[in-house]
């Protein structure tokens with residue numbers, strides 16, 4: 001027996017592979033520090049948990065409308081006012097997490113052979129779902145000297161007549177890069193000139209350290225060619241609840257909902273009621289979490305730059321650093337993959353190799369400082385002393 005060849009086009013998320021290896025070390029009795037997985041350690045806000053439990057008790061346990069509970073879709077549309085986006089419930093489709101919306105967006109927009117501009121480094125699922133949908137990912141670079149902001153000229157240079165979609169992820173995983181208002185405007189002009197769709201992954205849209213919120217969909221004419229992908233996992237510490245959504249032109253919600261009916265039916269009904277509480281209740285837990293993350297970011301960036309051979313930019317959003325460890329690799333003859341593997345095996349500290357995010361990640365690591373709590377400083381100390389113990393190549 002064999003499975004269909006199309007499964008061979010799917011990539012994966014390396015974070016889960018490393019998490020699995022880390023769990024095996026823990027099962028063998030080691031204390032592993034987790035900087036691999038992108039998950040906040042703050043608990044889901046209590047009023048959100050309460051709303052979920054209440055919804056279960058009230059019997060909200062049946063199928064929901066496929067596009068999502070209308071009150072939640074309305075609350076989502078209202079919440080985007082913060083980013084300057086004007087939308088209504090008619091523009092919103094709810095999914096179990098942001099990831100299914102990325103998958104559905106790829107299936108909904110890409111014709112075989114279409115080119116899709118994806119960031120490199122970038123969230124590996126973009127490339128995976130683009131290929132699965134029959135498209136061709138075309139990487140555009142992001143680099144540290146520009147604080148990993150998208151380089152509009154570099155993107156424009158890669159647009160061909162086959163280009164159909166531009167994927168933006170701001171703030172960006174794995175680098176924390178954002179775009180200036182001027183660059184967002186230039187990206188919008190580029191998309192309009194070449195008639196491109198934008199898939200704007202804004203799952204870290206509320207995790208910003210500059211107090212600004214934006215979206216390319218807020219710019220004139222852009223809501224007609226943009227699918228905003230967002231969810232509750234990161235801002236509301238709801239990774240395990242599985243709740244996300246897409247915001248798109250109203251005409252597209254019909255076909256998108258047909259796609260949902262064919263694979264998901266709907267998102268868990270009681271979870272959607274918890275989502276309403278998250279958006280309409282107090283936002284203080286989000287502000288508190290972002291302030292705590294900012295303090296942790298500063299510790300991590302300082303600690304990494306203090307290690308010889310490491311150069312690390314301060315992320316403007318999200319909760320990852322993407323240090324260049326080229327100086328260490330040159331001295332020791334390691335690659336970023338063998339460095340990450342040995343750091344886990346020998347110093348019990350789990351991080352990801354930069355290449356888990358595309359070819360441009362070579363020579364880098366990705367560290368998530370969202371989930372390790374106070375262990376972040378211990379992780380830096382372990383890394384510093386382990387690096388110090390590495391023999392130089394002769």
Ligand code: PLP
Nearest residue numbers: 038097098099123173231233244
């Ligand atoms: N998009 C990006 C850039 C992410 O980093 C993640 C999760 O790590 C997701 C989407 C998926 O989020 P969700 O948990 O809502 O499916």
